[in-house]
Amino acid sequence: MALSTNDHSPFMTRVTQRLGPMVVPLIVGCALFMQMLDSTVIATALPAMAHSFGEDPVRLNVAITAYLLSAAVFVPICGWAADRFGARQVFASAIVLFTISSTLCGLSQTLGQMVAGRMLQGFAGAMMVPVGRIVLLRTVSKSELVRAMSFLSMPALLGPIFGPAVGGFLVEYGSWRWIFFMNLPIGVLGVILALRYIHDTEAGQPQPLDIIGFLLTAVCLGTLVFCFEAVGHGVLSTPMVLGLLVLGGVCGLLYVKHAERSPHPILDFRLLKIPTFSIALLGGNLCRLAVGAVPFLLAMQLQVAFGMGPFAAGMLTFAGALGALIMKMSASPIIKRFGFRRTLVVNAFLTGASIIGCVLFTPVTPHAVIIIVLLLGGFFRSLQLTGVNSLAYADIGPEQMGRATGMASAVQQLAISLGVAVAAFALKVSMATRGATTLDAYDVIPGFLVIGITMMMSVIFFSRLSANAGSAVSGKK
Incomplete structure (x- = not known):
């Protein structure tokens, strides 16, 4: 083009x-x-x-x-x-x-x-x-x-x-x-x-x-996303959630069997044989849990627990946007210098640490400190997503781009929805443990810890990359 x-x-x-x-x-x-x-x-x-x-x-x-x-x-x-x-x-x-x-x-x-x-x-x-x-x-x-x-x-x-x-x-x-x-x-x-x-x-x-594949994936993905939302908002009973999860799981298994026989499956699992794509998909989607979860947790922490207005809280969290903007100028040199493997492994720990650091915020924490932590977090999360998104397509041929994008987008949709559900569930568990019906500053701590630790666990996948993985994209010699 x-x-x-x-x-x-x-x-x-x-x-x-x-x-x-x-x-x-x-x-x-x-x-x-x-x-x-x-x-x-x-x-x-x-x-x-x-x-x-x-x-x-x-x-x-x-x-x-x-x-x-x-x-x-x-x-x-x-x-x-x-x-x-x-x-x-x-x-x-x-x-x-x-x-x-x-x-x-x-x-x-x-x-x-x-x-x-x-x-x-x-x-x-x-x-x-x-x-x-x-x-x-x-x-x-x-x-x-x-x-x-x-x-x-x-x-x-x-x-x-x-x-x-x-x-x-x-x-x-x-x-x-x-x-x-x-x-x-x-x-x-x-x-x-x-x-x-x-x-x-x-x-x-x-x-x-692939009409049969489309119908099976529609039921599978639709029920999973709906269940994640239901868990986050508490709108369905536990038996109904479990029933929908079983329905989605069965349709998912049926699709896997169908994809093995279909010459043109709508989600092509053969792409997972490409190491850079599979690792970026699996490790990257642990990172994407934070995309939906962190803004949700910050909104609960700053607005509900600390009593800030939506606009005032939004202006504080704007620091994350500044970090992302700074990253745009830094991503290429960093990945070219260190390669995908080292960048994603080290940055996964830094990103997780920046998320966990939010548990230290209190209503009296100076705004300057909050801004610095959120700015660094925005930089690290943006660098991680840039690296993962680039690595995923490093070894994908032009004729595979459509199928690879469809599969990656479907999994990403699930990951972002799951991130919010996990964060909301952590809040509810914390409140239930205290026997409280209103949110307290303490209740956001488990959510930040779970998301931050999950981010760090993505290292399990990224460490499997070869030293020169994606070198055609990174430019690392």
């Missing part, structure tokens, strides 16, 4: 020439930021939405669950859709659909309308970001992959960080509807940029859709 600068204004021509191969990662990164911001900003607005609809606030959790379920069901077919209809067309169409569905959510007058809009958003999100990643992978050379992935790691971290602050500001000073309407200008700009700067790439021969 070549970037076109024909018929551009002199200003846009200069911008394109300066950014060079990073134009496409920036466009895809903006789409990812829109999705991540939207998926986190809604939590702050749930009480206001419930009042507007005349519903119990607890019932409004279904608006979050509907999105996650829809995304989990449809994300496995993103690679097939990109090969069948063209990555550029699917990416641009997904941005349009995400923007339209966001507008419909903002116009909703009932809970049913909101749920329908969120399900449509989930489908669009399942196509938008994974297919955007396919566009990036088919556009950027291996030597530029680390730099390009740093643009994608930032939105994944910035969305959850900005979400609570943006949501709190809009709800407090405007209307909850604007958390959806703000996607309209971003979406319009995204479509214009995508159509102007992204050209279709050559892909492998489109394969027929």
Whole structure:
């Protein structure tokens, strides 16, 4: 895919020439930021939405669950859709659909309308970001992959960080509807940029859709994500959760058997034979537990336990965003100097330590100390995600990009949902142990410890990498 600068204004021509191969990662990164911001900003607005609809606030959790379920069901077919209809067309169409569905959510007058809009958003999100990643992978050379992935790691971290602050500001000073309407200008700009700067790439021969595999993975992933959400919010009884887990597990086992016989499985487990891909997938998703869990735990700690407002807490956690921005300039030199193995092993410990360090926060901790810890944490988490995302595709051929992205995206969806569920479950266990019904500053400690230790455990996988693993991407001699 070549970037076109024909018929551009002199200003846009200069911008394109300066950014060079990073134009496409920036466009895809903006789409990812829109999705991540939207998926986190809604939590702050749930009480206001419930009042507007005349519903119990607890019932409004279904608006979050509907999105996650829809995304989990449809994300496995993103690679097939990109090969069948063209990555550029699917990416641009997904941005349009995400923007339209966001507008419909903002116009909703009932809970049913909101749920329908969120399900449509989930489908669009399942196509938008994974297919955007396919566009990036088919556009950027291996030597530029680390730099390009740093643009994608930032939105994944910035969305959850900005979400609570943006949501709190809009709800407090405007209307909850604007958390959806703000996607309209971003979406319009995204479509214009995508159509102007992204050209279709050559892909492998489109394969027929694995319908049986799609149905089995839809039930498996859908029930697992729903169970994770149910555990986090306590909306289902234990027998019902266990029943759904059994259903999802059975469908998962049936799919494994089906994939062994299918010539074109929707999730191709043969890709796990590629060491860099399998290690990045397994170890990387232990790291991704923190993507959803850390912003959730910080929100509970700063807003509920310490009594800060959403906007004030959001401004503090903005330090994590600054750390991610600094990382963008540092990732390539660090990985080139030390290679993937050393970088991911050492940084896993540093990232875990920065998460565990949050247990030391108290209501009287100087804000400067909190900012420093969160800034370092944002840097380390962003570096880890950049390294993992780059390593995953280091040895993936062009004809495998679609299938690899579909599989990685499906597992990532589960990991992020599981991270929030684990954090919420840790809070509930801590409160139950104390016999309390209200959250205390002590209750967030187990959550930070579990997520931090899990991050460190990813070393088990990364230490299995060879010293020169992914050298074509890292540039390490």
